Amino acid sequence: MPETRLKEELASLRRRHEAAAARAGETDGILSALEAILSADDPARIGETIFDSFRGLVEFDAAFVLTLDEAGVARTRFSTHPPRVECVTNPDLARVASGRAASLPDGRRASFLWPFLPSGEDPVSVMMVPFAPRAGGGLLLFVSRGFGLYQADEARRLKRFGIVAAQGLSALEEIRLARDFDRMERDREVAHAANVAKSRLLGRVSHELRTPLNGVLGSALLLRMKALPEDCMRTIADIEACGQEMLRLVSDLIEFAGAAANDGNGAHDRPLSVIVGAVADEFRYQASAQGMTIETSIDPRAAALVLPGGSAIRRVLTILIDNAVKYAGAGIVRVEAVAEGGVCRLWVADSGPGMSADLAAAVFEPFRRGDSSRTTPVDGLGLGLPLAARLAGDMGGRIEIDTAPGEGARIGLTLPLPDGAIDEAADDAAARQNRYA
C-alpha cells in the first residue's frame, strides 16, 4: 500500500480512536452522574443532586427543572437561581417536555425564556432537555452566558441522560416512599399492639377486681341474714349498694377493654327478633319497678335476619335499652327494628328529658356522661354509648341520635345488609316454619 494511503488510514484510525475515547468518557460521565443521583439520600437536596449530576456533562451558569401540568403551564420545581416568574406557558416548552430537545444560540430571542435569563443584553445560550423526575412532563433548562455555546447534538445526548436520570430519580423516590410506608406501617403495628396490650391489661385488672368484690358482696349478704343492730344493717346495705355499683363499673370496663382489643365481636347466629326480645325481657323487671313499659315492634322483614356480629348487636341493644331505662325515669321505652334500603335499623326511643344538641354530640366520647345538671344521679362511667358506637363501627354500621330537650331521645343502630339478606332470611324463616309445621 503506498505511503500516502497508509498515512490516510492512520489519520482515519486516530479520528475513530479519539471519537471512541470521547464516547467512553461521556459514558463514564453519565455513569458517575447516575451513581451520584442513585446514592443521594437526602430528599431535600434532590434539586441540587440533579444539577450536580449534570455538571460533569455540560457547562452552565444557571439551571432549572420545570414541570408542566395538563394545561401546558410550566412551573419551576428546582433551580440554581430563583426565576423571575413562577410559571410560563409556551408550546416550545411543551414540545421539549414531550421529548424533543432544543438548543438556542441566544435565549434572548425567545421572550418566553426571559424570566430565566440573567439581566443584561449580552447573548445567553440556552439548552432545553426533556426531564421528568416524576410522572408527567418536564424539562431541564440550562443557561450559559455567551453566544451559541450549545449544539443540538449535545442536547440530544443530554436528553438520553436526562431520561435515564429521571427514571433513576423516580425509582429512588419510589424506594423512599416504600421505605417511609414500611416504617409507618411498623409504627402503626407497634402502636396497635401496645393498645391491645393496654386494653387486655385493663380487662384483666378489672376481672381480677371482680372476684374479691364478689367476696365482699357475699359476705355482706351473709351479714344481712344475721340479726344485727339497725345501724349495722344500714352499714351492710351501704356496703351492698356500693359493692353492686362497683361490680357494674368493673363489668363496663371489661366490656370496653374487650371491644378495644377487638375481642368483643363474637359470632351469633340468632335471628334479630330473638335478640331484640331477649334483651328487652332482661330489662322488663327493672323497667316495671320504675313504672316504665318496654314495647317492641319488629318489621317482619327484619325479624328473621341473622346478621354477622350477633353478640355485638346484642351488646349494643343492651346498652341502648339500659340507657333509656336509666335516663327516662318513667314512661315508655320503645324498641323498633326495620329492614329497608339495604340496611337494618334498630331504634330505642324513650320519653325521658332528652338532650341538647351539644350534649347529644358529646355522649359518644368515652367517660362523658349525660346531663350533669339532672337532679337524679345516674350511675356509670360514661362508656356505654362510646362502646356502642365502636361496636357499630366494627360492624360497618353507625349509631345515630335524635333528641331534643324535653322530647325524649331516639337512638338507633344502623347496619348494612349483605345483598339478598332479606330474601334469604325470608326463605330461611319459611323453611323453618315448614319444618316445624
Place this chain on the structure above:
Amino acid sequence: MFAIATAHSLESEPEIAARQAADGLRARLGRAPDFVVAFATEHLARPGFAAALSEALPGAAVFGGTSCRGVLTEQGFHTGPDGAAALLGICDEEGDYGVGAASLDGDPAAAAAAALSAALEQAGRPFESPSLIMVIQPPGEEEAILEGLTRIAGPHCPVLGGSSADEALAGNWRQFAGGAVLQDHVVVAALFHSVETGRAFQSGYVPTEMTGCVTECEGRTIGRIDGRPAAEVFAEWSGGAVRADAPGVILPEATWTPLGRRVEERSAYDEFILSHPSEITADGALRVFSDIAVGDRLVAMAGDRDSLVGRGARVASDAMEIAGLAPDSAAGALMIFCGGCMMAVQDRVPEVGGQLSGALGGKPFLCAFTFGEQGALVSRQNRHGNLMVAAAVFGADNA
C-alpha cells in the same frame, strides 16, 4: 418514523425529469417526503425543473443545486449527455425541516444569515440551532457565507455544504430552493431531524515535507510564498506537473498536489483544509478556490487516484464511527464530493459508489459533486475547503 430513499432521472426535459424522479421517490418512501435534497446537472437547471418538483412533492422543503457531470446514488452514477437529476427524500414525522434563500447581492454573510433565518422560520423553530445546516451557493464567497450562518446559529452548529457546480467552470451553476431555480443565491436548509447523525469532513490527502508561509496575498490570489513568486514555489511542489512559466488553468494538474493548511486542533493527528490551485497568472501568482491570508502556512499535500476513489467510503465510515453508528443502524447518507476530484477519477466513479454502498451497508445515499465543500471538523468548527469530502450519515432510530 424516519426513512430515507433516493430516486433519479436521465430525462432531458426538466419537467419530465423532475416528475419522474419525484414519482420514484414517493414510491420508494411510500409517502410524500418532508425534506428533499435535489441535485441535477446544469442541463436540467431550468425553472421548469424546480417548479415541477415542487408541484409533484407538495409540502416538502426542497433544497439543492447543480452538480458537476452527474449525481451518484446507491443505484449508480447518474450521468448522461442530456443531463441527470437525483433526489434524496427524508420522511421524519418527529422532525422539522425548512429551506430559505437569499440573493448574495454584495453581502454574502448577510444573505446567508437571512436565508438561515427564513429556513428556521419555515421549520417552525425560529430561535433554535438546528441539528444540521445544509448550504449551497455559487463558488467564491463561501467563507463569508459560513460567517453569516454563524451569526444566527452559533459557531458550533454543524454545516454540510457544497458550492454549486457546472460542467466546465463556465458559471452555469445554479441553486434550487422550493419551486425556484436561482442564480447567485445562497440556499440554506435547517434540519431538525429526529435521529442521530454522524458527520465527517476530510481531505484524504496527506501532508508532505514541503511547506511555505504566504507572504503576499489578495483574496484568493497568492502573490508570494516565502518571498518567492507563488507559481514558482507551487511548480516545484507539484514535481513538474505544473509549469510556472505557463499561465493558465491548472485544475487537473493541481488535483494531486493541492495546498493544505493545518487546522491546529488535535493532539493525536493533524486535520488539513485544502485549497485547490486553479490558475497561474501571467505575473507568477497562484489563484485558488478558497480564501488565503498572509501568514498562512501552506503545506504541499499529496494524493493519488486510488486514494481518491476510496475516499468517499472512508469519510462515510469515519462519520459513522465518530457517531457510534454501525452500518446496519444507518438509514442513509448525504455526501458532498469535490467535483475536481471526481473529474480526476471520473472513469472510476461507479467504483466510488460501490465502495460507498459497501461502507453504508447498502443504505440509500446521494452524493453531489461540487466546486467547493463546507463541513464541520471534528472540533465542531465549520470550514470551507477544496478537494474535500463531507458526509452526514443518518441513523435509523430516534435519538
